[in-house]
Amino acid sequence: MENVLITGGAGYIGSLLTPMLLEQGYRVTIFDSFLFGAMPLLGFSRHPNLEIVKGDIRRPEAVQEAVRGQDWILHLAAIVGYPACAADPYLAVSTNVDGTRNVLTAMERGQKLIYASTGSTYGKVIGIATEETPIAPLTLYGRTKRDAEKLIRDSDVEHSILRFATVFGSAPRIRLDLLINDFVYQALHNRQIVLFEGHFRRTFLHSTDAAAVYPFTIKNFERMAGRIYNVGDSSMNFTKRQVALEIKKSIDFYLHEAEVGTDPDQRDYEVDYSRLKTLGFSAEVGLTEGIRELIKVLGVLHLPNLLRNA
Template identity: 45%
Template sequence: MKILVTGGAGYVGSTLVPMLLQQGHRVRVYDSLKFGGQGLLPCCQNRFFELVKGDVSDLGGLKSALEGMDAVVHLAAIVGYPACKKEPHLAQATNVDGTRNLLSLRKPDQKVIFASTGSIYGAVPDYICNEKTPRAPITLYGETKATAEQMVLDAGNGIAYRYATAFGVSNRMRLDLMPNDFTYQAVKNKSLIVYQGGFKRTFVHVRDMARSMIFALEKWDTVKDDVYNVGHETMNFTKEDVARKILEHVDFYLHFAEFGSDADQRNYEVSYEKIRAKGFETTVDLDRGIAELVRAAQLIEFQNPFANV
């Protein structure tokens, strides 16, 4: 299969693309390289890999990138609450307008897998969310993803995956994700302050995210034209749970603050029964993912030229 991966040089894409190539697919990555492309360097050894530098706001470039493709995995986005708050106009242009551009240019027979987010559920602590739960995003990120998700479903021959909070080691690492950030602080700073430790999130490893996309391509006729939560009920944890799990791997000072809060107020549990009924199960639990992050944190160094310690 010939597959276009928009945003393929990012955190999820740099995990997905090597897996697709390993299965023998021809993969074209369309990415602005806003955060560089080093995560895809190993893919350059594969003759079925192609990189096209471009932005989803560029209709000409996007049209060219779509030519000859059988399917599109649409990952290109400004991801997360902080990034969208920092650049709100870019978030709208990329997450919403970029998705509209893609859908307007793709041929009806070109499959589209859209990476949405559980953030669209907002803060609903009193019950477990499923795919029929009303969207109630409380951040710009969630709002833009909810809008784009509906576009994909309305267009047909597509699916939307509402992913749990991503975590884990990727070729293009992110340290702004909560488990990744907590682990890095524990390893490097030997201390961690947790606000609102009772707030609950649900998590999914980045490799399982990639596996879910491959699953969709393989089972297209049975999953298309629908939306699915992707994760597992056993991965519903409070922030305190995550911090204490890291303590099992790293010796550090852990403090739970009674005052102060995070700006991103997500607090929910999610059901993954629908995707599981189709035959998809996640494979990486929190303990295994944290162990990987501890090893990775030892390899990552940030140097502050203005510090004397």
């Protein structure tokens, strides 16, 4: 049985990924500081092959202890998104960059790393973003993820880097700062969406597909090692207006188009996913199905602002 360490395993993606790996027969250790509590783990905490460690990725000794004896390190722990990083830049850099350095330092020969990066590393792109497109992130969040990527690529650790699209959908730890989740929440609870940069092209991936790419990468690691992968699906590139209109098919709300804001990451481009697609990965959950699920879940969830990343 293979041992997998998931840093940030109690988070949005991690709380879906952990039970998926347990079901597939891996022994899983979650290493997390529990910024958002441990509730997301309660649905599967009884599993005999699950260990839970409360620890801080910024502490080298704690990381070293957690990494020891693992076969796979799935490194997800981070301060996620530009608002959260801008709110505490020191925390963002020490967690996202220094934390990654701690993981690399702790890793031993033979252990393999899969790193959760982001499309926010690209910055403003004209045309289609491929893995070869030069990255020029515009926000601190994007820069911390770029710097972590570089540390990994410059190391001699065996690795794959996954650059995720914007994830949406439900999870034991739900996030409401993500575009589609936020739109559905606003439509349900405020009966309006204020839409700016509606023509901006964005790229999305359902949360279960974001989790599913990890067992896929583990199984295909020999073919995927040493490379960067955009993680998403060409069928999931939409403008913000298209997303709002899709939600409107199911919820009656007022779509207020006004140029009152701007995306600091300036994400307005299509992303090419052929590198991952060629290996056999494609998203299973589409926009309509994911929105239908969110309406069910967010309709009965009225979360206090505290639980929002933004």
